[in-house]
Amino acid sequence: MIYKRSSALFVEAQTVIPGGVNSPVRAFKSVGGDPIFVKEAKGAYLYDEDGRTLIDYINSWGPMILGHAYQPVVDAVVNKAQKGTSFGMPTEIETDIAKLAIEMVPDIDKIRFVNSGTEACMSAIRLARGFTDREKIIKFSGCYHGHSDSFLIQAGSGAVTFGTPNSPGVTKGTAKDTLLADYNNLDQIEALFKANPNEIAAIIVEPVAGNMGCIPPKNGFLEGLRTLCDQNNALLIFDEVMTGFRLAKGGVQELKNVRADIVTFGKVIGGGLPVGAFAARNEIMNHLAPLGPVYQAGTLSGNPLAMAAGLAMLTEINNDEKLFARLEEKTAYLHKGIAEALTSHGVVHTINRVGSMISVHFAEDEVVDFKTAALGDNETFKKFFHGLLAEGIYIAPSAYETWFITDALTYKDLDTTIHAVHKVASTL
Numbered sequence: 134m135i136y137k138r139s140s141a142l143f144v145e146a147q148t149v150i151p152g153g154v155n156s157p158v159r160a161f162k163s164v165g166g167d168p169i170f171v172k173e174a175k176g177a178y179l180y181d182e183d184g185r186t187l188i189d190y191i192n193s194w195g196p197m198i199l200g201h202a203y204q205p206v207v208d209a210v211v212n213k214a215q216k217g218t219s220f221g222m223p224t225e226i227e228t229d230i231a232k233l234a235i236e237m238v239p240d241i242d243k244i245r246f247v248n249s250g251t252e253a254c255m256s257a258i259r260l261a262r263g264f265t266d267r268e269k270i271i272k273f274s275g276c277y278h279g280h281s282d283s284f285l286i287q288a289g290s291g292a293v294t295f296g297t298p299n300s301p302g303v304t305k306g307t308a309k310d311t312l313l314a315d316y317n318n319l320d321q322i323e324a325l326f327k328a329n330p331n332e333i334a335a336i337i338v339e340p341v342a343g344n345m346g347c348i349p350p351k352n353g354f355l356e357g358l359r360t361l362c363d364q365n366n367a368l369l370i371f372d373e374v375m376t377g378f379r380l381a382k383g384g385v386q387e388l389k390n391v392r393a394d395i396v397t398f399g400k401v402i403g404g405g406l407p408v409g410a411f412a413a414r415n416e417i418m419n420h421l422a423p424l425g426p427v428y429q430a431g432t433l434s435g436n437p438l439a440m441a442a443g444l445a446m447l448t449e450i451n452n453d454e455k456l457f458a459r460l461e462e463k464t465a466y467l468h469k470g471i472a473e474a475l476t477s478h479g480v481v482h483t484i485n486r487v488g489s490m491i492s493v494h495f496a497e498d499e500v501v502d503f504k505t506a507a508l509g510d511n512e513t514f515k516k517f518f519h520g521l522l523a524e525g526i527y528i529a530p531s532a533y534e535t536w537f538i539t540d541a542l543t544y545k546d547l548d549t550t551i552h553a554v555h556k557v558a559s560t561l
């Protein structure tokens with residue numbers, strides 16, 4: 134057994150942590166087997182507790198866009214840590230990172246920092262509700278906006294249905310205020326606005342979906358959401374926790390040239406420390422406490438350690454004019470290589486990609502929403518996952534996850550990966 138030490142650590146962890154993990158996606162539930170315990174990481178590589186080196190395609194689920202232990206971020210954190218990690222008082226660095234984020238992201242005047250993407254999205258809908266004085270929100274099946282109650286709602290079998298909670302503990306009262314639609318389906322949004330006149334505060338959407346594999350918005354989808362929100366005086370919230378500072382300096386707003394009313398961030402914005410943020414125009418942000426009546430707070434929000442990591446990360450991204458072109462080229466190269474490998478072995482597949490987000494679906498048809506994503510063959514995925522792992526390639530342990538490409542990957546790493554895909558494909 135290769136993973137002797139990891140498995141022993143997992144047994145130990147399970148005695149004191151539910152399921153042995155502090156976030157369920159880390160367990161190998163949908164692929165089987167025990168999760169791998171990491172010792173350290175540098176650049177594009179993970180070094181695990183069993184002494185193996187893995188090429189990492191998760192990168193902490195997105196944040197490590199420049200690679201693990203990226204030196205300018207490490208230096209910023211180490212330097213700050215020596216001067217105190219949290220004061221619960223304002224610090225200048227909070228203004229510095231806020232100014233930089235506002236410069237990079239289109240059309241935002243103010244930004245508030247929190248500790249996770251979950252908090253950012255939870256606060257964004259409270260702000261939208263407070264601003265519009267309406268209670269309902271629309272979300273899309275298969276889009277993930279963190280684990281706060283309002284978002285843990287799944288579609289029933291109907292195309293458009295009132296939400297029923299998909300976790301015990303979420304009340305029916307909360308669920309009834311979350312309306313659902315299929316991704317890329319504007320007709321359903323139009324119908325929801327008609328059925329709930331003057332009741333919908335906001336639509337929240339991953340403008341490029343990344344939590345059911347990577348699913349690009351169809352042409353006109355984001356523009357259509359913008360128009361429908363304007364016609365119905367509802368706010369459009371782009372959840373850019375995954376896409377922000379990854380697909381472009383200004384996220385999907387810049388990439389697709391569609392403006393949201395509120396934008397949420399997480400992952401990359403924290404440079405690998407726990408950070409989230411939400412931002413909007415003055416007219417909306419001025420509704421937040423202490424300026425306005427909508428309450429939102431956090432003991433560790435904007436702490437200097439997290440801000441130092443985030444500022445170092447955003448500064449690197451902002452100063453590197455070629456970063457996104459490089460990421461695009463590397464991911465396109467990988468895309469082509471994987472497609473050729475799978476095709477040459479007759480493996481039915483669909484690959485979705487936007488910039489440095491890519492997902493491989495073992496499905497025949499185009500994957501455009503949660504339903505089509507769910508048609509993928511999970512047995513094939515399991516073999517693919519474990520096959521790649523045996524070759525030293527670490528992808529997310531679920532068919533519903535996107536791979537996050539880091540700039541630390543070399544073309545040699547990509548060739549190694551493509552070679553591994555060839556080898557594994559011949560066994561599928």
Ligand SMILES: *Cc1c(COP(=O)(O)O)cnc(C)c1O
Nearest residue numbers: 249250251277278279374375399
């Ligand atoms: C990861 C993610 C979240 C939740 O962020 P956490 O930091 O895990 O709470 C929210 N929205 C999207 C789109 C995400 O990918």
